[in-house]
Amino acid sequence: MIRYDALDALPVRGALPGLDDALEGHGTAVLVAPPGTGKTTLVPLVLAGLLDDGRPARRVVVAEPRRIAARAAARRMAWLLGEKVGESVGYTVRGERVVGPHARVEVVTTGVLLQRLQRDQELADVDVVVLDECHERHLDADTVAAFLWDVRAALRPELRLVAASATTDAQGWARLLGDAPVVEAQGVSYPVEVVWAPPARPVRPPHGMRVDPALLTHVASVVRRALAEREGDVLCFLPGVGEIARVAGQLGDPTGRGDVDVLQVHGRAPAAVQDAVLSPGARRRVVLATSVAESSLTVPGVRVVVDSGLAREPRVDHARGLSALTTVRASQAAGRQRAGRAGREAPGAVYRCWTEAEDGRLARFPAPEIKVADLTAFALQAACWGDPDATGLALLDAPPGGAMAAARAVLSAVGAVDDSGRATDRGARMSRLGLHPRLARALLDAAPDVGVARAAEVVALLSEEPPREYGDDLAAAWRAARRGGDAYAGRWRAEAKRLRTMSAPGPSQPGPIPERSSRPSQELTPEAATRQAPGPARDGSARPSPALSSSSAAGRGVAARTGDDHVAGLVAALAFPERVARSHGGSYLMASGTRAELGDGTGLRAAPWLAVAVADRPVGAGHARVRLGAVIDEETARRAAAHLYAEGDEVGWADGDVVARRVERLGAVELAVRPVRDAGSGLVREALVQGLRTEGFGLLRWTRDAETLRQRLAFLHAHLGDPWPDVSDDALHARVDEWLEPELGRARRRADLGRIDAGQGLTRLLPWASGDAARLDELAPERVEVPSGSGIRIDYADPERPVLAVKLQEMFGLAETPRIAGVPLLVHLLSPAGRPAAVTADLASFWKDGYRAVRAELRGRYPKHPWPEDPAKAEPTRHTNARLRRT
Structure with a gap:
């Protein structure tokens, strides 16, 4: 039985006529509705014609940014209809699909919808798509919106699109959707008192993934204070899983009476725990949550919010070859969203763990993910869509050119795109695996050697970074996951099974498209995070890719002979070839040129070679730190980073003279070096020029007359300008061909430079052509x-x-x-x-x-x-x- 009393109480009902008019007249609309108004639950039911109000039956797909929100929305809508999930309303998230044959509303993650668009661009069985929580500006959500607008413009003008959000750039989305009408719903909000609760003493600002423990101790104390001063449940926002665990450990029994439950909510939490949070509790609760609880969920019973003021955003350091989520100050918009959670059901309060003065200096909005994230998966999606540069996609923010260039370089190296940037057959197959392209490459290329099952298990381990207690040795972490009975081990087994299933068919049997959320959990590095990848290319040059079959005799034989260390190392090296690293001077030098160090107590220290899967840079450290790596040998490094291999003569200036060597290298890592006696004259000349830059023109022979001539010319250039030459160091370097040849071309070593008369060279720069050279003694x-x-x-x-x-x-x-x-x-x-x-x-x-x-x-x-x-x-x-x- 439909619960009309609950449906009628949802404030968004007043905006439905305007939404109907917008969709009928324009086909697209931007719906702005505050949290708690019913935009996520009532609107899809109305659009699908499920409320017996005479509306036509339609199939509606609702895209949510997170799995927990997708499941919660579907269950809430099913409850409103008096049905079970899967009947009229179902959901699909990574590894879980509950959709019956007669379902008219399906709630999916944006990653799932992205996959469907890649394999079925027309979405032939869908009438309306609702993109929920657009204000969060996740990369997959922005990409889905661009693809849907492309589909509507080129293939299905009748497809209706709704961009829905609690707070968003309504006008920006309206322009993006072809000047769509903006429909606003008035919410029923209760007053929220702001309590400024900064730490008594200054705390260190966040750096990388690090949060000052003193701040977490303070947050725990503020939670206890809120419990003592206020009624109702407490929702506490923290940046990540690690911080949630630490605060939970400090809280213990918050009141000392055993009458408060402490719950932890994040992307890694078991589904049962996530579901329990969304139902009223029998006792008072403290819910410790990441940003998943900002806008996608309503946690019943919450009257108090404690806000740490921190969030996690992806960042990429292209120069160092490292990507990671980093801890940042939450924006003002995020702060408003979080505070609003305390006023959803009754008046409430928010305790902010910073000063009111600091609040005014915070960024107004969070950075769009497309501006700061690793764009490798996005670039493959765009290539498979047929727009390698993404210049034709309707995006609120264009992808940064540098990040796209870095992404295309990775895709080219793993064979996912051709020279023109179009997706290859191999790239299309990689996209169907539902993995970041790096991990897809590792699975495809490792499976023939070590077997699909073992390759899938290691890739699953890399797709969600293992808990810290598993250690920094990837092979040891793999063994721990096999033995483990924790929540991570359960998720790992499910993902490994999915990857085995997806990888087993050959190229002619692509198998089902994986349904997978693209949002990484709160402590994953973007490179290691599993992201939603696109489907088959519209056009792309064929490139042979290895057939993957766990039944391959060769695969079985090699797998049987191969130890865990080798398998883990091979997979990690194939996923991150720029991070194969050789021991050098007490640390490790990666092929990318970045130097990395191991932590104390590691079992990896004796390894001559490592494949670095996860690395970060600690506060104040000059080098990266290996957080997860695997032992490899030189042969594995050569295979994985073959595109970085180079061999040739390298002539340079070192230790004060010309050094000529024949070098084999993997990027910055030297594999073999031997001296060269007959180096090419051009390379020697470049080395000598490098020496002049490094040590200066004092390497030449300067008589007193030569020094005086340079000073006289400098005087004339300063006061008369042209045609008198600039003889500063930079200018002389720029014109070295003019004044040091042919003597420089005949030189082979430092001693030869000392025999070159600098004064004679300078006379070549005099303005002979204009005749002014004859006036040198007159003017100076x-x-x-x-x-x-x-x-x-x-x-x-x-x-x-x-x-x-x-x-x-x-x-x-x-x-x-x-x-x-x-x-x-x-x-x-x-x-x-x-x-x-x-x-x-x-x-x-x-x-x-x-x-x-x-x-x-x-x-x-x-x-x-x-x-x-x-x-x-x-x-x-x-x-x-x-x-x-x-x-």
Whole structure:
């Protein structure tokens, strides 16, 4: 029996006429409805015509970002209809499908819908698609929306699309869906009191996956405070599974009376636990949850929210070849969503574990996943869809060019796309496995050697990172999962079974499309996370791919002979070829060039080679840290990273001279090195140029004249510009071909550079063509004649103001400061002993004002030299008074 009383109480009912008009007139709509209004439950039932209101029967697919939300929504709708799940309303999530033959509403994860679109682009049996929780901006959800708009525009204009969200960029989604009408529903919200509850002492900001334990201790204390001060259940938001476990351990029995249940809700939690949270409890509850509880679920009984203020977002470091979820400050929008959970059923309160001042500095919205995540799976989806660059997809945010280039490089390396970026047959097959392309490659290529079953088990282990207590040795973690009776081991066995089933058919028997959620659990690295991959390509060049059959005689034989360490290492190396690493100087150097270190107490330390499956960079560390790896040998490394193999002569500048070697390498890892005596002249020349850059032009022979010439040219360039050349180091490096050839081309080693006359080279840069070179001595003379008749060398060390250092008596009678190229010289007037007595750029002013003090100081010290009262009219001289009298 339909529960009309519950349905009539849902506030979204008032928006249904507007939604009907929008879909009838436009075919698309954006529905903005606050949490708790019934947008996820009532709207699909109405659109499907299941409420006996005269509407036509339609098939409706509702896409949710998470499995827990999909199951909860389906069960709630079935309850509203008075039915069991699977009759009129069913759901499909990874590894679980409850959909009867007469179901008219099916709730799926966005990953499942993405797979269906890849194999059936028309969605021929679907009338309406509702994309729920669009504001979360998950990559799969954005991709599904783009694909659906493509389908509607090109294949099925009658397909109706609804983008639904509690809070979203309504106008942005409206533009994306062809200027769709925006329909807003008014919610019934209760007031939520904000209590600012920051830690008493500062805590360290999050870094990577690390959260300051002091903050978690504070969050636990705030939960106890909330229990004491407020009524109702407490919902506490934490960034990940590890933090939930630690806070749960600190809470224990929160009140000390045994009257409160502590529940943990996250993507890894067993379905039974997730379901229990969504039903009213017999006792008071503390629900510790990740962001899964922000908007997709209603946890009944909650009157208080405790918000740690943290969230997890994916990040990719392309330079280091590392990807990971990282802990960040939650956005203001997330904070509003979380706080709203306390006011769904009655007035409530939110305890925020930060200051009110900090709140104003938080980001307004979370970063769209397409901007920060690993895009390898997305790029394969786009390639299989027929748009390798994703330039034709209707996306709210375009994928970053650098991330797409990195993704295409990975896909090319594993044979998933051809040179034009189109999906190959192998890429299409990889996409049907429902794995990240890296893991799909590992499963396809390892199975013929070690057997489908064993390869599937290791890939399943990599698709969801094992618990920390399993250790950092992948093979040991594999054995622990086999023995384990925990929730992780159960999920691992189910995934391994799915992968065995999916992998067993050959290329001519593709088997069923996997139904799989693409959202990684809270502590997975994006590269290791299982993501939703696309289906068959529209067009793609054929490339042979290995047949996978667990019944293969060769596969059985090799598998029987192969130990766990080898199997785990092979699979990990095939999945992450850039991370095959060789022991070097107490750490490991990956093929990507990143150096990694092992943690204390690891059993991997003695291994000469590792395949690094998971790595991060600890706070303040210069190198990455291996969190999960497997022992391999050089042969396995060569096989897995064959596309990184290179062999050739490498000539460079090292240890102060030219070093020529013949090197075999896997990326940055050197496999074999031997000296080369007859290196090519071009490579030697490049090495010498590198040496000049590293150690400077002091490697050349610089006479005094050469140094002076460079200074003179620098002076002319600074004051006259062209055609006088720039002779700075950068400029000389840029024109090395012009001024150091042919001498540089004949050099072979450091000693040869020392025989090259730098001055002779510089003369090649003079402006001979324009004829200005002939004016060098006129514009920047080496010497200038002073009144005494002496030719004094000019010091051009400072090109802005050359210096003329001359004895004071030799300048008598000169009223104006000497100039060159229109620039007055800086005159250093010296005592008879050659020591500085005065410095001036205005000689006339010095004679008038400064000379008197100098004369008073020096005439007693040097009585044999002339010190006239009026130097401007005196005779210049190089001699003493006695010499003057004799002449």
